[in-house]
Amino acid sequence: MTEHTLIAGPATPVTLEPRTNRHLIGGEWVDSSDGATFDRLSPSHGMLVSRSAKGGAAETEAAIAAASAAFDGGDWRFLPGKQRAALLSRVAELIDRERERIARIEVLESGKPITQALAEIEGAADLWRYAAALARTVHGDSHNSLGPDMLGVVLKEPIGTVGIITPWNFPFLIVCQKLPFALAAGCTAVVKPSELTPSTTVILGELLAEAGLPAGVVNIVLGHGEPVGATLSSHPGVDMVSFTGSTAVGKRIVAAGSGTLKKVSLELGGKNPQVIFPDADLDAAADAIAFGVYFNAGECCNSGSRIIVHEDVAEDLVARVAALSRRVPFGDPLNPATQVGAIISDDHLAKIDGHVRAAHEAGARVVIGGGVLAVPGLDGRFYAPTVIADVTPGMVVAREEVFGPVLSVLTFRTEDEAIRLANDASYGLSAGVWSRDVHTCLNFARRVSAGTIWTNTWMDGFAEMPFGGMKESGQGRELGRYGLEEFLEVKTVQMRVARGRSLWVDNG
Incomplete structure (x- = not known):
């Protein structure tokens, strides 16, 4: 396969x-x-x-x-x-x-x-x-x-x-x-x-x-x-x-x-976190995570590139996201079946790959992807959908905007730790929370510093709703x-x- x-x-x-x-x-x-x-x-x-x-x-x-x-x-x-x-x-x-x-x-x-x-x-x-x-x-x-x-x-x-x-x-x-x-x-x-x-x-x-x-x-x-x-x-x-x-x-x-x-x-820019609590609908969360990080090949200020998942369900969630990553069709952007297209330039392609290599060298684990790929019939710049696990808060890949199809996965144990990790960035554009408990969602929405908060969804947008960021x-x-x-x-x-x-x- x-x-x-x-x-x-x-x-x-x-x-x-x-x-x-x-x-x-x-x-x-x-x-x-x-x-x-x-x-x-x-x-x-x-x-x-x-x-x-x-x-x-x-x-x-x-x-x-x-x-x-x-x-x-x-x-x-x-x-x-x-x-x-x-x-x-x-x-x-x-x-x-x-x-x-x-x-x-x-x-x-x-x-x-x-x-x-x-x-x-x-x-x-x-x-x-x-x-x-x-x-x-x-x-x-x-x-x-x-x-x-x-x-x-x-x-x-x-x-x-x-x-x-x-x-x-x-x-x-x-x-x-x-x-x-x-x-x-x-x-x-x-x-x-x-x-x-x-x-x-x-x-x-x-x-x-x-x-x-x-x-x-x-x-x-x-x-x-x-x-x-x-x-x-x-x-x-x-x-x-x-x-x-x-x-x-x-x-x-x-x-x-x-x-x-x-x-x-x-x-x-943004280094937008999605926090997944253990009571979340993991199928729905995995689908939204894959969409959030691979949409526009990750070249998106709202990319959901930083996942903070409760350690009790982390292994299960990463496996689901990796399985979806294998199914995401990428390649010829003129083909209606394609969901992930080309990277904007050679320089940016090299920058994305450099982030992934640096994360691996720092001790993170590349679950899937992590490389430049050739697409048959195209003279293009494509980067594989990539999931990186075992990321720690101090790693560059957890803090800087990659602007590519690269997902960083961190874990937490308590609600306070999850919110602290979500706020532990110089950015504050958007953030998401996944839980069946409305109190958990509302507490997250009030305590996280971001211009947009999504609960049990990602990247919905409407002309009527304001958009913009906090901090940097x-x-x-x-x-x-x-x-x-x-x-x-x-x-x-x-x-x-x-x-x-x-x-x-x-x-x-």
């Missing part, structure tokens, strides 16, 4: 006409002033997928100027919520129309499975519809209890021009967790997608133009973090930066933004009403309404 389930590549090579991507600045599609470009090869199939204009400081500054002009001098910020909502709804319809095209190019640039990509594009359209609904609910408050002479009004206004910097692991979904909420609030934006996955953001820009978004409201600059992301983070014309990516880069963005004290919203997993929230509030500034207006009364000196 083979250790893993492989989905081979197609009998004939996949053919593709490579995309040409350009910047969107002030409503125009433009090349870089110096003509520079960069290529993206498919991490699964090896062919050239896209050739994109490589932006520099000049393109970034031009995009910021266009967004600032659209905010300061345009109509978007003052447009009635009804009209903004109508445009956002049109974008959702266009995303639905282009779902197959967007998903295919995302698969080829990122390596993720086609069925997953299609589901993500569907979810992204739903986010635009939800943001459209929120656009009509933006309002402030009034205070008529300040005395007979005063009326207080609290206004909620768009924060201004927003720099949106998105990662490679969910390139279309994550821009859709940010941009429609910024637009619903009345902001303008400059978007920088990852240089590894630029194409679907460019397609979104095309759909925004088709939907009738005014020129300059959304601009797209392609290129690398230095100088594009760095310029967005430090430029005084950018009022806010919303970033999803690594904690290390998030810290640099905060430092870069400190010179202008701009608002920074960060969704960063970030600051601010996306999704839900909280995701809209991130892009609003509060302004106090205090109005003296009485006539003929002196403010200070009694002239009467």
